[in-house]
Amino acid sequence: MNTPESPADLVAAEDLLLFVNAAITATGQREFRSGAISQHLSLDFLHTYVRVNYRRVYAACLALDINDHNAARIVLGLLETAGEASTEERRAEGRLIAARLALLPPQRVYRLFGEVRRAGINNRRTRAILRDWLAARPDLGHDAVKYRSGVKTAARHVHLRCPEGPARMAEVGAFLFRPGKLPRYGHPLLDAWRRAHYEQGAVAELPFSVAEGFAARHGMKRAVFLERAAPRMTRLERLRTQEQRAVGDRRPDVDLAVMPLTRLALYVLALPFAQRAARRAELTGALRTAARRAAGGHAGSWGRVHAVLDDSFSSSGSGQKRRRPLAVALACHYLLEALAAPGAYRAVWTSGRGDALLVRPWGPTPLGMRVLDALEPGPGGAVPDRLVIVSDGWDNAPAGLAGEVLRVWRRRLDPGRRTAVVHVNPVYDSEGFDVRRLAAGVPTAGIRDAEDLPALVEIARFAEGRAGAAELHAYLDRRVARFLGAGVGAGVGAEVGDRGAVGDGRPGREAVS
Structure with missing residues (x-):
């Protein structure tokens, strides 16, 4: 027999659905009928409201198909207010944050690290999360070239050690903080960046977004540069430059079928x-x-x-x-x-x-x-x-x-x-x-x-x-477990009814009916 749901349960479920809709669609950018400022203000209120009243649910939303903008905002909000969470909640949040950071595009994560630094969030837990993410990067040398300011900010903020010696990590440290000290680098991309300042041939060895700046500095013709850089382009970069690389009626071979829909x-x-x-x-x-x-x-x-x-x-x-x-x-x-x-x-x-x-x-x-x-x-x-x-x-x-x-x-x-x-x-x-x-x-x-x-x-x-609300939270628990590959302790359903009716300024029920 189903247990009757209290008004607080129903309110909590409505709030969750409202927030999920916003976290999927809103990016803080201008829409056809609303400006960027109103989007930001609306999102600020929703994030604060849900984080304060339903913190476990707020963290669990990292396991849903929300967009990257709101995922980064949730991570920042959880790290910024870690003192409001219990030990169990912080442990579960840490796992969710680590799993979500692994899915975010690296440029988005480096931008988040910059926001963490500007917000002055520098506790041991935050530094550990950032260090683990940096340690899991497949090629930190590549990141140092393509996202130099982001890597530098993150390394400084988490006190990342770059030991002296021939190790690649030492080279990355020298590249970021002591440019010009080493006459050459063992890492091919770091050395290509050094040579690209005076050698056109090294430009095509760099990631496309970095190579474009060097190509302009050397005055290279666009067509020549694109032809040389094509092998190192990402799929989207090849698609964006497809028409520029076309020769006569021949269009470069770009497999459109592998693109996301x-x-x-x-x-x-x-x-x-x-x-x-x-x-x-x-x-x-x-x-x-x-x-x-x-x-x-x-x-x-x-x-x-x-x-x-x-x-x-x-x-x-x-x-x-x-x-x-x-x-x-x-x-x-x-x-x-x-x-x-x-x-x-x-x-x-x-x-x-x-x-x-x-x-x-x-x-x-x-x-x-x-x-x-x-x-x-x-x-x-x-x-x-x-x-x-x-x-x-x-x-x-x-x-x-x-x-x-x-x-x-x-x-x-x-x-x-x-x-x-x-x-x-x-x-x-x-x-x-x-x-x-x-x-x-x-x-x-x-x-x-x-x-x-x-x-x-x-x-x-x-x-x-x-x-009902119980089914909704059971569904959210399943999504979290699937996202992490295992359970995370107390389910988000434990939050229902605890603070479901708390919070002056809650959006009216007509907004979620």
Whole structure:
């Protein structure tokens, strides 16, 4: 028999869902309808509120598919307020922080180390976490060349020992703190950096981002430099410089199919329409391959799927997040096609277009009309098993129609819930402290990368109220255990009810209903 949940339990569960949505979508950057300052202020409040009231839950969010910006903020917040945690909590937090730092891009971690230094966080636990991360780097010499200021700041802050002698660590120390002392370095990249000051041939041996500065200093022609540097470029660097390295009609060999799905969608949308049309087979094949890889074991298991995809003008994003909402919708289109049963997928774009490859941000957002189209029974009167709506939630043609359509559908036409409806939103609403919702009875989850869609649909069922707070925290415990490879002691569910109703200034329940 299920134990009745207290109001504090329900409040805590709502707060967790609200914070997870924000941590997935918000990056502190300008959005189409809100500026960077309001984004920062909104995130500052949410992070402080959840950390103070639900510290274990706050730390456990490092195991979820939140974005790197918020993961770094959680790590900084936990390290900065270590005195507020018990010994058991600090031990669990240390494991979560170490596991998450191992997944973050190195430049993001070095930036975090700089914030740790500026915040004056220099206790023994913090230094141990930073030293362990630096010790696990595969090539600290490479980092010293590519992220020199970051490595230098981290090494100074954690009192990293660089012993004298022929060891590579001593060379890194000399490179960072005593430049020019050694006539040459045994590490090939360190020595290439030394020679690149006066030798053009050494420029191509350096990481691309570092080599660009030396190439400009030497006055090298761009085409020549790119040709020489190509073997040392990362996959994304090769993609970004692809057109510059093209010779005549020959395009450099870049395997688009190995790109992450959402990033590939961003690349496709950046191409002119003529190129998209000319390369239709190549681009469509790459998107479908990436989508099948992202679907994994879920491929073909979702039955009949209909999707409403937002390509209105607001999907153009902002100067900092150019075309990001539209790219998420395009990536979700191909992923949902892979998740649906063969031949059982139907997409409806808000603009009415039928060619996904040629979509562009245009026009108003008639979500209500498009939801009606998507709910139309198919051949034989079959209704979809799932309706997925990918939109920023600004239904404005006419305003509010989508919410009313979904309300009537659920109450009058489908009370038995034959069709599972979920709304995924790629845009954070700083004023509402959450992603914008279409209707109270429709679960909404924030989304940043389309690859996370299957996991987000699982989280969305908690927002619908079909699963209770105890199940939500059990799910979070499982995610933490899977993330670490083992349990971490007391589960996050122990936090429920302890401080669930604490905290003046909590966002109103209407923001999470």
